Amino acid sequence: MSDPAERAAALDEKDELRPVREKFVLDDTVYLDGNSLGALPGHVPARVADVITREWGELRIRSWEESGWWTAPERVGDRIAPLLGAAPGQVVAGDSTSVNVFKAVVGAVRMAGAGRDEILADEASFPTDGYIAESAARMTGCTLRALPAARIPVEAGPRTALALVNHVDYRTGRLNDLPAVTAALHDAGALAVWDLCHSAGALPVRLDAHGVDLAVGCTYKYLNGGPGAPAYLYVREELQARFDSPLPGWNSHAVPFGMDPAYAPADGIIRGRVGTPDILSMLALEAALDVWDGVSVEAVRAKSLALGDFFLECVDAYVPEGRVRCVTPREHPQRGSQIALACADAGTVMTELIRRGVVGDFRHPDVLRFGFTPLYTSFADVARAARVLGEVVG
Amino acid sequence: MSDPAERAAALDEKDELRPVREKFVLDDTVYLDGNSLGALPGHVPARVADVITREWGELRIRSWEESGWWTAPERVGDRIAPLLGAAPGQVVAGDSTSVNVFKAVVGAVRMAGAGRDEILADEASFPTDGYIAESAARMTGCTLRALPAARIPVEAGPRTALALVNHVDYRTGRLNDLPAVTAALHDAGALAVWDLCHSAGALPVRLDAHGVDLAVGCTYKYLNGGPGAPAYLYVREELQARFDSPLPGWNSHAVPFGMDPAYAPADGIIRGRVGTPDILSMLALEAALDVWDGVSVEAVRAKSLALGDFFLECVDAYVPEGRVRCVTPREHPQRGSQIALACADAGTVMTELIRRGVVGDFRHPDVLRFGFTPLYTSFADVARAARVLGEVVG
Numbered sequence: 001m002s003d004p005a006e007r008a009a010a011l012d013e014k015d016e017l018r019p020v021r022e023k024f025v026l027d028d029t030v031y032l033d034g035n036s037l038g039a040l041p042g043h044v045p046a047r048v049a050d051v052i053t054r055e056w057g058e059l060r061i062r063s064w065e066e067s068g069w070w071t072a073p074e075r076v077g078d079r080i081a082p083l084l085g086a087a088p089g090q091v092v093a094g095d096s097t098s099v100n101v102f103k104a105v106v107g108a109v110r111m112a113g114a115g116r117d118e119i120l121a122d123e124a125s126f127p128t129d130g131y132i133a134e135s136a137a138r139m140t141g142c143t144l145r146a147l148p149a150a151r152i153p154v155e156a157g158p159r160t161a162l163a164l165v166n167h168v169d170y171r172t173g174r175l176n177d178l179p180a181v182t183a184a185l186h187d188a189g190a191l192a193v194w195d196l197c198h199s200a201g202a203l204p205v206r207l208d209a210h211g212v213d214l215a216v217g218c219t220y221k222y223l224n225g226g227p228g229a230p231a232y233l234y235v236r237e238e239l240q241a242r243f244d245s246p247l248p249g250w251n252s253h254a255v256p257f258g259m260d261p262a263y264a265p266a267d268g269i270i271r272g273r274v275g276t277p278d279i280l281s282m283l284a285l286e287a288a289l290d291v292w293d294g295v296s297v298e299a300v301r302a303k304s305l306a307l308g309d310f311f312l313e314c315v316d317a318y319v320p321e322g323r324v325r326c327v328t329p330r331e332h333p334q335r336g337s338q339i340a341l342a343c344a345d346a347g348t349v350m351t352e353l354i355r356r357g358v359v360g361d362f363r364h365p366d367v368l369r370f371g372f373t374p375l376y377t378s379f380a381d382v383a384r385a386a387r388v389l390g391e392v393v394g
Numbered sequence: 395m396s397d398p399a400e401r402a403a404a405l406d407e408k409d410e411l412r413p414v415r416e417k418f419v420l421d422d423t424v425y426l427d428g429n430s431l432g433a434l435p436g437h438v439p440a441r442v443a444d445v446i447t448r449e450w451g452e453l454r455i456r457s458w459e460e461s462g463w464w465t466a467p468e469r470v471g472d473r474i475a476p477l478l479g480a481a482p483g484q485v486v487a488g489d490s491t492s493v494n495v496f497k498a499v500v501g502a503v504r505m506a507g508a509g510r511d512e513i514l515a516d517e518a519s520f521p522t523d524g525y526i527a528e529s530a531a532r533m534t535g536c537t538l539r540a541l542p543a544a545r546i547p548v549e550a551g552p553r554t555a556l557a558l559v560n561h562v563d564y565r566t567g568r569l570n571d572l573p574a575v576t577a578a579l580h581d582a583g584a585l586a587v588w589d590l591c592h593s594a595g596a597l598p599v600r601l602d603a604h605g606v607d608l609a610v611g612c613t614y615k616y617l618n619g620g621p622g623a624p625a626y627l628y629v630r631e632e633l634q635a636r637f638d639s640p641l642p643g644w645n646s647h648a649v650p651f652g653m654d655p656a657y658a659p660a661d662g663i664i665r666g667r668v669g670t671p672d673i674l675s676m677l678a679l680e681a682a683l684d685v686w687d688g689v690s691v692e693a694v695r696a697k698s699l700a701l702g703d704f705f706l707e708c709v710d711a712y713v714p715e716g717r718v719r720c721v722t723p724r725e726h727p728q729r730g731s732q733i734a735l736a737c738a739d740a741g742t743v744m745t746e747l748i749r750r751g752v753v754g755d756f757r758h759p760d761v762l763r764f765g766f767t768p769l770y771t772s773f774a775d776v777a778r779a780a781r782v783l784g785e786v787v788g
Contacts, residue, residue, distance in 0.1 A: 025451040033455045040451035045443060048674070052442055056621055057419040057434035061427045061753065069621060096669025098643030099493060106533075123655065128644035128669060131657040135642055139500075139533040146655065171653075218670070227450055227463060227673035248529055249492030250522035259565075259758050261517065261540065263525040275490025275522060276612070279621035280442070280675045359455060364653050 004314045004383040011310065011379035017303055021376045023291050024224075030358045030381040030388075035198060035338050035371025038224030038288075047287035051280060072282045073230075073251075073273050079289045080223070080232055083297055084196065084215070085206035090234055092272040093219070093282060097197060097231040098128045099247070100216040103272060104233060105136040105164055106246040108191045108214055111239060112161035116190065117142045120156060120163035122149040126170045129195055133164050139246070149176045153184030160190040162213070167205065168198035168336030171363050173328035175199070175336045179210045186211065197221060202337035202374070203301040207234055214239070222337070222373055225285035233272040240268055249274035291375060303374035304337040311339050311370065311382045318390030327367065338371040341389075349392055358388045398708045398777040405704065405773035411697055415770045417685050418618075424752045424775040424782075429592060429732050429765025432618030432682075441681035445674060466676045467624075467645075467667050473683045474617070474626055477691060478590065478609070479600035484628055486666040487613070487676060491591060491625040492522045493641070494610040497666060498627060499530040499558055500640040502585045502608055505633060506555035510584065511536045514550060514557035516543040520564045523589055527558050533640070543570045547578030554584040556607070561599065562592035562730030565757050567722035569593070569730045573604045580605065591615060596731035596768070597695040601628055608633070616731070616767055619679035627666040634662055643668035685769060697768035698731040705733050705764065705776045712784030721761065732765040735783075743786055752782045 012018060025040045055063040064070045077091035084091065095103075105119065121133045123146035130146060137144040147155055152163045163185055168175050182192040191213040199205055201222025207215055215234040219225035235243050245265070250256050251273035254264045265271040312326065324341040343349055343366060350362040360370040370385060406412060419434045449457040458464045471485035478485065489497075499513065515527045517540035524540060531538040541549055546557045557579055562569050576586040585607040593599055595616025601609055609628040613619035629637050639659070644650050645667035648658045659665040706720065718735040737743055737760060744756040754764040764779060 025447075027452065031454060037450075037455045037458075039454060040446065045446045045451075048446055049439060049443060052434065052439045052620070052678070053419075056431075057439070058421065060425060060433065061431045061755070062748075063621065064431075095489070095493065096643065096672075098645075098669035099489065099641060102641060126644070127647070127653050127655055127657075130655055131642045131644065131647070134657065135640055139640060220670070226446070227457065228670045228676070229674075230672065231669070246529055246533060247493060247496060248525045249490065250520070250525065251492075253521070253525070257758065259521050261521055261524055263521075263528065275492035275625070276614070276622045278490075278624070278672050278675045280623075280678055281672045282622070284446070284674055354456075361455065364651065 004317055004386070008379040008383040011306070015303060015379070017295065017299060017374055020291060020295060021378065024376040026376060028357060030385050032358065032360045032370040032372065032377065032381065032385055034373030034377070035221050035369070036361055037220055037227055038222060038373060039376055041224055041288050041291050043290065044284055044287045048280065048284050051283045069279050072279065072286065073277050074270055076282060076286045077232055077269060079286065080219070083201055083292065084234060085204060086208050086234055090237055090269055091232050092269045093230045093232045093285065094273055094277050095231055097216055097218045098132050100231045100233045101129055101132040101164070101195070102136055103245055103247055104193050104214040104216050105133050105162065106140055107235070107243050108162035108193050109136065109140045109142055110244045111242045112191060113189060116159055116161040118159040118161060119144045120152050120160055121146045122152065122165045123147055124149065124169050124171065125164070125166045125195065126197065129164055129166070149181065153181055156185050156188035156190050158189065160188055162191040162193050164193045164195065166195045166198070170198050171340060171367055173336045173338040173340045175203070175334050178212070182210050182212055198336055202304055204297045212236065219285050224288045224291065226281060226288065229281050229285045230278060235269055235272060240271065243271055245271060247274045251275055251277070295375070300374045304372055305332050305335065307372040307374065307377055307379065307382050308335060308339050310379055311386055314383050314386030315341070315389065318386045320390070320394055323393045324368070338369055341368045342366050343368050343393065352392045353388060356388050356392065358385045398711055398780070402773040402777040405700070409697060409773070411689065411693060411768055414685060414689060415772065418770045420770060422751060424779050426752065426754045426764040426766065426771065426775065426779055428767030428771070429615050429763070430755055431614055431621060432616060432767060433770055435618055435682050435685050437684065438620070438678055438681045442674065442678050445677045463673050466673065466680065467671050468664055470676060470680045471626055471663060473680060474613070477595055477686065478628060479598060480602050480628055484631055484663055485626050486663045487624045487626045487679065488667055488671050489625055491610055491612045492526050494625045494627045495523055495526040495558070495589070496530055497639055497641055498587050498608040498610050499527050499556065500534055501629070501637050502556035502587050503530065503534045503536055504638045505636045506585060507583060510553055510555040512553040512555060513538045514546055514554055515540045516546070516559045517541055518543065518563050518565065519558070519560045519589065520591065523558055523560070543575065547575055550579050550582035550584050552583065554582055556585040556587050558587045558589065560589045560592070564592050565734060565761055567730045567732040567734045569597070569728050572599070572606070576604050576606055592730055596698055598691045606630065613679050618682045618685065620675060620682065623675050623679045624672060629663055629666060634665065637665055639665060641668045645669055645671070689769070694768045698766055699726050699729065701766040701768065701771055701773065701776050702729060702733050704773055705780055708777050708780030709735070709783065712780045714784070714788055717787045718762070732763055735762045736760050737762050737787065746786045747782060750782050750786065752779045
């Protein structure tokens, strides 16, 4: 192709998301690890400082009401909802992804019809999903069967309570077919539980449109909420009255300050809450979500795919043939927002890339992972990453 | 008694913890709600600012290793441990108290001998403990029996797997007899699981000395960790190899980055972890714990009792006879670090107290709760609180 650096400059010039990049704290590093920890939005430190010094330090206990702390989990959930294609009142923020997987899987088993005692799980999932699904199966008298995501529509049957599926595979970056898998599960009378960790904020999810039943995801990747920021749980509105949480903490009670020794769940998505929400992290996340104001997920998706295509072109131009092998599908409908390259000595190669200012990550055993966050990744970043990769493996 | 204000000045004069008060952000308010949300230690904002701007903003993903993020849960646990009378390696921070109650109760059921299918729970517990214990019972095939803490030693029998008991009652401030109840449970072959939310940081707990099996607690009360700061889980060292968590997230795996689809628990207290730790809140808590440097829990306990005694004397002096009734035991061995006064119209009275600069809290249906945090509560605070209370109800 023509000179990648020139091409990159032209692509950046016409990038409509370019002004959003200014909202982030970046440096000379090419940061392609936003699919692990998103970069810091520049306005977040001041917001957190205010939460700490004024809301905690001065108002103290009054902030639970006066600063809106108490209602933050559902308020932040409603801020995340549009990125998931979800109407308000169906997403609640809090706890870790693992804890939310537990709520979602147990909740789905309890909603499933009689005789449905089998949980299917995408075998390529990030391991915590499988570990937690196994625990949920053990504690609900179900059996867990792990299989490739593509087999789930075929294998779901009359005993299937639910399938837990990754929207985007954390290792390969493959995008699973959410509409088709959800529809097939519904045809089998089973529920669809999706893990959106690697898709939300990178591509349109459309939970409501596709009738997804439950979903979970983290907020520290493409949502830039900060290290270990609270995860979220989605429960489709029609199912909320039947959502029977295995973690019925006092924050999910209908009258939390009634101090009733008998549990009675709140209406709506609030029943997905558990204990006291982690306010510093929750409000850092809330602030971080401001960068989405005026940004459409469709524009993000278009740029994400363009970044991936351009990266692959640059890899072809810079990296000696045969030295790396792309394990991410090249077809747009099957691709998330990362490119994964299999490579001998991938661990050593990534260490050297990082030393030279190109930050991706290594996933056992042989994968170099490059994540594109369209809000701040530029085409120049991508060209430089491929060039340095070529130098390192050349 | 002699003039309470003069007495208060003399008591403050000889208070050895007086210099610690300078480490907190306080104002003209008398803040007696540290048993709900501890005051802000003055150095915390700068530490959190550094975590956000440098560790997250500049180092980004590298901070998981270089800034010690990954090991924070067990490092912070070891900072909390001395306040619980626990040797290192037995406490891990993370998740909410409710989630930790679930881990502890299910974990204890799984450690209990065959045929032990009954869970006893302190009926006066903060409600979330009962809700979660009920869920744990349901999911492990046990029955839950709620009863007064004092009955637990008598009622524990050959079917008892464990009892979940509050160290200090959140409403009345009664201190339960941890050594005796623990010993009685052990005599019955059952495990003792303690909730330390209202005792840790206010009085000596001595988990190791009394052979407590598991314990949980929050860190936003007497440990001043900030709103919704991570809770903690204690598992006695000898039991850790048998601790089988119902929430086996990837952070509790023996080789978390091995990405093994099969779960294998880590050794030690690390197996009490679940998902990715909430770093901003976790490191705010870690910083907040610095105020304990050089402070002994014994000195805190002595001052706590002196504050309570003095408050009761001042209430006798200022509040018209019969207008309030102390529901906290006056005897030191049965008292935590709060005084609870039953009072007609308690809700209205507390609202007026707060309006006049005395912040306690109201607990349904008729309790005024005044918490004493010996690190920053002064005798002058206590005298003023009683005086204003007398004015409000007089």
